[in-house]
Amino acid sequence: MTELTGGSALPQERRVVTAIPGPKSLELQARRTATVAGGVGSVLPVFTTRAGGGVIEDVDGNSLIDFGSGIAVTSVGASAEAVVRRASAQLANFTHTCFMVTPYEGYVEVCEQLAELTPGDHAKKSALFNSGAEAVENAVKIARSYTKRQAVVVFDHGYHGRTNLTMALTAKNMPYKHGFGPFAPEVYRVPVAYGYRWPTGAENCGPEAAAQAIDQITKQVGAENVAAIIIEPVLGEGGFIEPAKGFLPRIAEFAKDNGIVFVADEIQSGFCRTGQWFACEDEGVVPDLITTAKGIAGGMPLAAVTGRAEIMDSAHAGGLGGTYGGNPVACAAALGAIETMRELDLNAKAKRIEEVMKGRLTAMQEKFPVIGDIRGRGAMIAIELVKDPETKAPAPEAAGALAKACHAEGLLVLTCGTYGNVLRFLPPLVIGEDLLNEGLDIIEAAFARL
Template structure:
């Protein structure tokens, strides 16, 4: 019998164990030699379908900088897709995780519970909108949390139908993949899908056919038609809505739309679920994006920024809804892992102690100003939108609203080559989205925006 030697994985940054300097620096060709070696190993070990947005491999990260294994440093405008909101390897997060890991790493809350889980639930019950009695259940991912929110809503209402919206993204499990709107790459070849999931139009102001002024009224009328006439309101367990759509392209619904959907659901006994996986935990300048319109959902789903880099998700909701599931019906072996709970408690502390809600608003103001200047000089920019540190630009064919994914990809690639990590999004693949950590300095933020200006000047003059 042949035994494969164990591979020891050690920190791979040029100065392993030390946080990288908070400055952009390109030291080698991209990708560098060590990243190319890792890519070759990856091709032999990892399925081809697991694509990555960048072709460099991370060696270290801290604050607003990601350093690759070849010593190249990139300004981080992605935060691991809205995860490292308080900064990568944030000191309080690392300290609490270390202390918890030295105590115990796992018992399973369903077998032998622990205080950290309860403390995270208490924090979310207090922070989420509304002064009603609440309960929180913890999970591993945003997808898992959304899926369990559906289970709670069905158990509470005795109904089965779920309504979501065009351009939505809710995850990659069977139920959440069904709820997600975009076919490629999220759904293609993976059907059949879950039954009893229906889709309503999302008021997308930039692309609404009769103009942004009509978007809210007309979308609500179509939602009413769908639920009241086609499904039957007494068959609908819940409506699930992202207060700002994430993967769909950072679509901000018109003012008042969230409130009207909330009221519509209340009048029909339908559970209103706010999916704040990407928008929650301070990203938009409030703890939760629905607070911008004073909307109080029946259930609210969080993940991503909740764990400061650790896998954790949560469903927080009205006590009567959350208590409706039968004993033992909800849970998971790893759900609410103690080290992840410690990280989440450190995230709450960091946001409070460092004033990061205000910082998110400052970042948003600074970015909107700079992106507005870019838009005024480049007619390839069709729209600039977002809230707080969740900002996007939508790129189009000049003089039209036709999506322009080609230039979007070119700008994104230019940024990567020049030390700025950015992300794309949107149903049509034509949106650049920016999610910098709230701990990023003004110097780094401005340097990243300078790279972005140069990208547009080069790629779309």
């Protein structure tokens, strides 16, 4: 079956013709080992030749079902027609001038789209960068400039990047922080509303966790010293944790009452991934600043900080920027990705993916007690694996074994979680429902074997 899914002319089918990885991938892996730094890992060392819709094709002719989207990047597919068309046209005109030297319309257009799409009807401005970590760093710079304060508050299980400051903001030591310190100062970590593991139960979690976090900020840091509170509205690398209801609005309210800049890190959860343009919309939270990257540009490197105009304008001229920030080809790709999201109503597609996945996974949970929790929204779904449903002891070995079994059958899945025991599913929003169900069949068969 060949579909033009998300603009991809690739046959939308799983095809396993060699062992995975196959001989050509193994040959390339040997070359890679000789020349690529060992600290750069890969989930699955199959070397890609083409990708699009819901599949990835490798050098050996295998076609894998994609439940990763390059870590939530290729939401519109890895070769979406509008992204390719717009980026190709821009590539032929010019690749770079540096927006800080001679500007161009594409950068302005992306900022206009961000002002329209992000939550809140206040006046907004944006600055464009290359990566999620850069966006988070610049959000901190802007918040400090605006408030004239230094402290930054983040949360348990949070992930914000791999630069020195964003490593300090990130909770998990291995592999992100181990051996790389000392880290940036004036960063403080407080509890998050992790319902599945909250001591008094999920129903009490939201208000109790918010009260604990606010108490710690007040006593240990002093609200008057805090420049920014930064949180992922759905925590990504930490395990696709949805903060329990009431938590985000209470933290945002506390920030507002104390002149603190509330930053929503929507790098993984943004751009239709959760069935809304941005995950913070679920509880009506309007952040002061929002950081985006990943899904923004269909696979081209682009990131943004968008926020209240008066906050964004607080940094002095020349204080924000970077040689490649808002590259013209990446901006063109972003406009193509946003066009695709609107035209194909990818928010509705994400909600349908959630309906299919949660239905199938809930049925699996009844058969396989290793599945402790099913959570997430839209096409950002995860299962937490445990050794015992009563004690909830994490089962990272099971997560690793399941991922390996799925990979061998031609299904790309990713793991995550503070305890390494979460399987996360991030299919492209343009994936066909037959491929989605075939991927879930593979997962179910892997559980049965485990």
